[in-house]
Amino acid sequence: MKSNKKDNFFSWFSSKIKKEKTKDIIQNNNKKKNNIAILNKIDNYIDDNVTDNTIIKTNFFSRLKKGLTKTKQLLHNSINNIFLSKTIDDALFEELEEKMLLADIGIKTSNRIISNLIQDVNRIDLKNSKKIYFLLKQNMYNILKKVEIPLEITDHQPFVILVVGVNGTGKTTTIGKLAKKYKSEGKSVMLAAADTFRAAGIEQLQILGKAHNIPVVAQNSGSDPAAVIFDAVKSAKSKKVDILIIDTAGRLHNNLHLIEELKKIVRVTKKLDVSAPHEIMLIIDACNGQNTIKQTEIFHKALNLTGIVITKLDGTAKGGVIFALADKFNIPIRYIGIGENSKDLGIFNSDEFIHALFLE
Numbered sequence: 001m002k003s004n005k006k007d008n009f010f011s012w013f014s015s016k017i018k019k020e021k022t023k024d025i026i027q028n029n030n031k032k033k034n035n036i037a038i039l040n041k042i043d044n045y046i047d048d049n050v051t052d053n054t055i056i057k058t059n060f061f062s063r064l065k066k067g068l069t070k071t072k073q074l075l076h077n078s079i080n081n082i083f084l085s086k087t088i089d090d091a092l093f094e095e096l097e098e099k100m101l102l103a104d105i106g107i108k109t110s111n112r113i114i115s116n117l118i119q120d121v122n123r124i125d126l127k128n129s130k131k132i133y134f135l136l137k138q139n140m141y142n143i144l145k146k147v148e149i150p151l152e153i154t155d156h157q158p159f160v161i162l163v164v165g166v167n168g169t170g171k172t173t174t175i176g177k178l179a180k181k182y183k184s185e186g187k188s189v190m191l192a193a194a195d196t197f198r199a200a201g202i203e204q205l206q207i208l209g210k211a212h213n214i215p216v217v218a219q220n221s222g223s224d225p226a227a228v229i230f231d232a233v234k235s236a237k238s239k240k241v242d243i244l245i246i247d248t249a250g251r252l253h254n255n256l257h258l259i260e261e262l263k264k265i266v267r268v269t270k271k272l273d274v275s276a277p278h279e280i281m282l283i284i285d286a287c288n289g290q291n292t293i294k295q296t297e298i299f300h301k302a303l304n305l306t307g308i309v310i311t312k313l314d315g316t317a318k319g320g321v322i323f324a325l326a327d328k329f330n331i332p333i334r335y336i337g338i339g340e341n342s343k344d345l346g347i348f349n350s351d352e353f354i355h356a357l358f359l360e
Contacts, residue, residue, distance in 0.1 A: 060346040064313075065356040067338030071319030075103040076358050079136070083129040093118060096136075103320030104289040109327040113139050137358055143323050144350035149332035151279060151307055153182070158190065158236035158244040160269060160276040164262060164299055165283035167250030170311040172201060174283050174337065175247050176208035177345040183212060187242040192232035193218035194225040194265065195249040205247050225249065225261065226268040233272040246277070259302045266303065281307045281334065284325075289318035296329055305329075311337035314344075322353070 078099045082092060093114055100110040113136070120126075120135050153159050161178070165171045172195070179189045191209050193216055195201035202218050209216035217232035229246060236244040246269075248262060269276045282305050284292040299305055308331050313319050326333065333348040 058352070059343070061352050061356060063344060064336075064338055064346065064352060065359060067314035067344075068319055068353075068356050070315070070317040071103060071313070072357055074317040075099065075105075075320055078102075080133070083133045088121070088127055088129060088132060100320065104318040104324065105320040106290060106293065106324035106328075109143070109324045112327065113143070113323075137354060140323060141350060141354045143326050144333075144353060146330060147308075147326040147333045148348055148350040149334075150347050151281075151332075151334045153187070153243060154278065156275065156278060158233070158241045159278050160233065160236075160273065161243065161245045161279045161281055162248065162265065162269070162277040162303075163246060163281050163283060164248050164303065165250065166295055169250075169283045169285040169288075170337065171250065171283040172204050172208070172247055173340070174309055174311060174335075174345065175205070175245050176212070177337075177342045178335075179208070179214050179243075179245055180212050180342045181345070182243050183214060188240075189214050189243045189245065190232065190236045190239070190241045191216045192228055192244060192246040194228045194232075195247050196221055196223045196225050196228060197249045201247070201249070226264050229265050229268050230272065233269060233276070237272070259298070262303060279306050279334075280304065281309060282331075283309045283311060286310050286313045286319050286321060287316040289316070289321050290324070292321055293324060293328065296325060296331070300329060300331065305331050307332050307334040309333075309335045309337065309345075310348075314338040319357075 079096060082095050082099065097110050097114050100113065101107065105113070116139050117132070117136055120139075121132055126132055126135075163171055163175055175191065179191060183189050191205055191214055193202040193205045195205070196219065198221070202221060206216050206218060208214075217228060217235055219228050219231075225248065232244060232246065235241075246265070248265065249258065266277065266280075280303050282296060282299050284295060286292070288295070296305070296308070308325065308329075310322055310325075310333060313322075313336055322333070322336075325331075335345050336348050336353070337345045
């Protein structure tokens with residue numbers, strides 16, 4: 001009986017080992033197949049020159065490419081030189097991280113990109129710098145793709161957009177561009193001048209409204225911003241306006257009193273329309289680099305931002321901050337600005353951005 005038990009045990013144990021070996025072989029074969037598929041995908045992508053030669057036929061793309069020149073010179077050109085001149089080793093990845101930090105991508109986001117890249121390289125045992133460079137761009141594209149969510153204007157009347165941001169980010173100018181854009185799409189638009197701390201701020205919005213034949217609700221300088229909002233929302237409702245865009249004072253993000261006043265504006269808006277504001281949009285200046293991270297953090301904590309507009313990408317080499325913003329906050333980037341004209345404000349498209357940044 002003991003002999004039979006031993007035989008049965010060894011038979012079972014032998015069968016289990018064979019099954020485990022078979023399972024390992026299948027898993028290893030699947031890994032090899034996946035790695036081969038990845039390599040083939042990279043080869044096809046590079047061979048077809050999609051990354052560098054795809055022509056995106058939009059006027060905004062051509063302006064975007066030109067507008068990102070300073071960031072491209074710092075980021076793309078220096079990174080490209082690394083891959084051309086160095087062997088694939090730790091020194092390459094260290095220098096790559098250094099260049100990313102100089103472009104204001106930030107420590108955490110740079111570390112994440114490099115870490116993912118190293119894992120990809122080790123996983124498929126890559127030695128070809130051109131293919132690794134493709135994987136780097138793919139990793140950076142994946143970060144931006146998550147926040148490529150265009151603003152959807154619903155049929156709710158009025159669709160209320162509350163625009164916030166610190167002084168000098170191009171907030172009021174951006175409002176003018178948005179108003180012109182929405183009006184050209186056949187929507188009725190109204191503006192509210194809740195930046196009552198600056199007489200010039202009210203006047204600037206009124207000038208923009210007059211230029212585009214768009215009504216502006218305003219009161220005297222020094223008035224209660226919440227009172228302006230109250231009047232604007234009531235007026236927009238009674239006139240069945242499609243979109244109401246509210247300009248607010250250039251809040252210093254570290255001024256708690258002014259942040260609290262923004263919260264009050266939100267509360268007043270909700271008294272008239274519980275679903276409003278339908279978009280709380282932060283305008284940030286790319287020239288401020290990593291300072292925009294702190295600004296976004298404070299505004300988001302106070303107001304629960306629903307969208308971001310990044311302006312002045314044409315005037316800085318710090319455009320890499322867009323990756324840090326996308327990675328840290330995961331807030332939709334609605335628009336990007338690359339100039340003063342209304343046509344220089346475009347809907348954010350991650351594919352176009354990466355192409356413009358890395359196009360030869």
